[in-house]
Amino acid sequence: MHAIKLNGSGGPEVMAWADAPDPVPGHGEVLIEVAAAGVNRADLMQRQGFYPPPPGASEVIGLECSGIVAALGDGVRDWQVGDRVCALLSGGGYAEKVVAPATQLLPVPDGLDLGAAAALPEVAATVWSNLVMTAGLQSGQLLLIHGGGSGIGTHTIQVARSLGARVAVTAGSAEKLQRCKELGASVLINYKEDDFVAAVRAESSGADVIFDNMGAVYLSRNVDALADFGHLVIIGMQGGVTGELNVAALLRKWGTVHATNVRNRPATGHGSKAEIIAEVNRHLWPLVADGTVAPVIHAELPITEAGEAHRLLESGEAFGKVVLRVQDL
Numbered sequence: 001m002h003a004i005k006l007n008g009s010g011g012p013e014v015m016a017w018a019d020a021p022d023p024v025p026g027h028g029e030v031l032i033e034v035a036a037a038g039v040n041r042a043d044l045m046q047r048q049g050f051y052p053p054p055p056g057a058s059e060v061i062g063l064e065c066s067g068i069v070a071a072l073g074d075g076v077r078d079w080q081v082g083d084r085v086c087a088l089l090s091g092g093g094y095a096e097k098v099v100a101p102a103t104q105l106l107p108v109p110d111g112l113d114l115g116a117a118a119a120l121p122e123v124a125a126t127v128w129s130n131l132v133m134t135a136g137l138q139s140g141q142l143l144l145i146h147g148g149g150s151g152i153g154t155h156t157i158q159v160a161r162s163l164g165a166r167v168a169v170t171a172g173s174a175e176k177l178q179r180c181k182e183l184g185a186s187v188l189i190n191y192k193e194d195d196f197v198a199a200v201r202a203e204s205s206g207a208d209v210i211f212d213n214m215g216a217v218y219l220s221r222n223v224d225a226l227a228d229f230g231h232l233v234i235i236g237m238q239g240g241v242t243g244e245l246n247v248a249a250l251l252r253k254w255g256t257v258h259a260t261n262v263r264n265r266p267a268t269g270h271g272s273k274a275e276i277i278a279e280v281n282r283h284l285w286p287l288v289a290d291g292t293v294a295p296v297i298h299a300e301l302p303i304t305e306a307g308e309a310h311r312l313l314e315s316g317e318a319f320g321k322v323v324l325r326v327q328d329l
Helices: 041-047 120-136 151-162 175-181 196-203 215-223 245-254 271-289 303-315
Strands: 003-005 013-019 031-040 064-072 083-087 097-101 103-106 142-145 166-172 187-190 209-211 227-233 256-259 296-302 321-325
Touching: 031 041, 031 083, 031 120, 031 227, 031 303, 083 097, 083 120, 083 215, 083 271, 083 303, 097 120, 097 271, 103 166, 120 151, 120 271, 142 151, 142 196, 151 166, 151 175, 151 271, 151 321, 166 175, 166 196, 175 187, 187 196, 196 215, 196 296, 209 215, 215 227, 215 245, 303 321
Parallel strands: 142 166, 142 209, 166 187, 209 227, 227 256, 296 321
Antiparallel strands: 003 013, 031 064, 031 097, 031 321, 064 083, 083 103
16 A cells, blocks of 8 residues: 655655555454545644654554545454444554554544545544543533634534533634634634733633643643633643643632543543544534534645645644545545
């Protein structure tokens, strides 16, 4: 098969479409003929040498894909050859074929294009596990999303609105904020011009849940923006890894800080990828099937232009997800 290989670490130019060994499904695994792969910031970090795959995972970039089941490993009972699926991966998505645990597959709803489906598994798992399973977002609560125009942000807005929450977002342009409003956000904050702490406090006593992709640079201000008993959920480090936490401010609010990712979770057991995908399939997937929650795709590029896809994501110009089309299936 062919896959994107890395010629060292660095810029997009280190990626090349080249021959690679065909993967073989082991016990409990499924072989997928890949139609498309979603592009995530974790992919950019791996390319730069900052985010290696977990032990035993494919060295090929790619945390999510869509395609057709091509073969079943021993012990797989819930899937059949020919099924249209999308999958949460620990790696390997930028390729013509990939193996994934059967417990990390989701059915592609009728009428949903495989290219669009490739944009869903990673964001769905990240959003549902953090927003609901960790922070317990409820109807009527205020959610603040940093980076509302990102792939994660656009998905989070829709999920939060489906749960009955009010949504505040930050974004860097009026155009992105308007599009966030169209998805369901009601508090629009231009982070280049406005103080998000003041904006949230003007709307409410604070945010019940803050979904943060920035990390260190926003840590203290996020605590200031929390409501009593609020949850700060950190899912990214775009603003650095080391920050100062005012513990007294957090104590005064009975607040909680969570820091999580999906890629390095165990495959099975408590808090595992299998547990998350099961919850996504049970609670979120019906909303995807009926169109309440839909993938927002900024661009779909051929896999041979993976470097351009990374440049586009790095530029900050994308609204929603960037997808790589591997082959027509």
